[in-house]
Amino acid sequence: MQAQVATNSRVTALADVLQRAFRDDPVMRWILPADIDYDRAALPLFSHILSKTTDSQSCFTDSEERGVSLWESPGHRLSLPSQLNTFLKLAWLLKGNISRASKIQAVMENYKPRRPFWHLTYLATDPDFQGQGIGRRLLSPITENLPASGVDKTPVYLECSNKDSISFYLSQGFNLIEEVKIPDGPTIWPMSYSYRSQNNVLKQ
Numbered sequence: 448m449q450a451q452v453a454t455n456s457r458v459t460a461l462a463d464v465l466q467r468a469f470r471d472d473p474v475m476r477w478i479l480p481a482d483i484d485y486d487r488a489a490l491p492l493f494s495h496i497l498s499k500t501t502d503s504q505s506c507f508t509d510s511e512e513r514g515v516s517l518w519e520s521p522g523h524r525l526s527l528p529s530q531l532n533t534f535l536k537l538a539w540l541l542k543g544n545i546s547r548a549s550k551i552q553a554v555m556e557n558y559k560p561r562r563p564f565w566h567l568t569y570l571a572t573d574p575d576f577q578g579q580g581i582g583r584r585l586l587s588p589i590t591e592n593l594p595a596s597g598v599d600k601t602p603v604y605l606e607c608s609n610k611d612s613i614s615f616y617l618s619q620g621f622n623l624i625e626e627v628k629i630p631d632g633p634t635i636w637p638m639s640y641s642y643r644s645q646n647n648v649l650k651q
Contacts, residue, residue, distance in 0.1 A: 448509045448510070448511075448580075448581065448584055449509070449584070450507040450508070450509060450516070450584050450585050450587055450588050451507065451508065451509065451510065452504055452506070452507060452588075453497075453500075453501050453506040453507060453508045453515065454501055455498065455501050455502070457501070457508060457512060458494055458497045458498055458501060459494065460512045461493075461497055461506075461508055461512060461515045462490050462491075462493040462494040462497055463490065464512065464513070464514065464515055464571055464572075464573050465489075465493040465497070465515060465569060465571050466489040466490050466493055467573065467574055468571035468572060468573065468574060469489070469493075469569075469571065470485065470489075472608055472609055473608060473609060473610075473633045473634070474551065474608035474609075474633045474635060475489075475608070477547060477629075477632050477633045478541065478544050478547045478548050478551075479541070479544055480544075484542070484544070487540075488540040488541060491540060492537070492540050492541075495533070495536050495540075496517065496568075496569070497515075497517065499529070499533070500517045500518070500519075500568075503519075503520060503523070505517070505518040505519065505520050506518070507585050507588050508585070509581065509584070509585070512573075513572060513573045513576040513579075513581050514570075514571060514572040514573060514576070514581040514582060514585050515569070515570075515571055515585065516567065516569070516570045516571075516582075516585035516586060516588075517567070517568045517569040517570075518565055518566065518567055518568065518589055519565070519566040519568055520565065521563035521564055521565060521601050522563040523566070547632065550629060550630070550632065551629055551632070551635070554627065554629055554630075554635075555606055555627065555635060555637065558606075558624055558625065558627065558637040559604060559637075560602040560604055560639070562602065563601065564601060564602035564603065564604050565589055565601060565602070565603040565604070565640075566604050566605070567586075567589075567603070567604070567605035568605075570582055570585060570586070570605075572585075582615065583619060586619055589603065590603065590619070590620065590640065593640070593642065600642055602639060602640070603621075603639065603640035604637065604638070604639050604640075605621065605637070605638050606635050606636070606637050606638075607635065607636040607637075607638055608633070608635055608636075610634070610636070613636055613638075616638050620640055620641050621638040621639065621640050621641065622638060622639055622640075622641045623636055623637075623638055624636075624637040624638060624639055625637060
């Protein structure tokens with residue numbers, strides 16, 4: 448299986464993968480704790496996020512749509528109209544829970560790299576196909592094309608929302624930055640890519 452750029456025509460199918468993969472995610476379910484709210488909001492929420500990412504050519508899947516990785520490219524910034532549109536969409540979908548999402552965003556802003564970076568915003572595998580190496584291959588369009596040397600390497604950053612996923616990211620060359628406890632909320636593990644580990648990871 449090779450990763451390929453996802454197009455707008457695949458948004459609905461990939462949003463369904465994300466919805467099912469994140470159903471028991473600690474952070475997502477802290478934001479949307481009630482099943483009725485998750486079932487109402489998750490699919491349109493992920494569809495909106497995906498539509499923005501596919502437009503920028505930084506969303507990847509496989510030919511059978513069994514997984515998806517979403518990236519923000521270095522220097523990524525939404526236009527003001529897009530920011531307003533996204534905020535209004537989130538406010539409508541999350542309703543009274545948007546303050547929780549805003550709290551997480553404010554806290555995690557302190558851990559992001561201070562220069563342009565690749566941001567892995569979501570990585571998901573269909574629950575029926577987990578454990579088959581799909582997630583690893585969906586990282587490859589970015590991690591396998593990073594420079595092998597040089598002082599101006601672009602940082603690669605992610606926020607792991609599930610403790611069970613930490614070992615996977617460590618095996619793929621990421622390092623743990625810190626364990627971050629959101630006040631009255633879940634724990635998040637910001638991680639950065641280790642270029643020293645790149646050659647070992649690519650041999651796996």
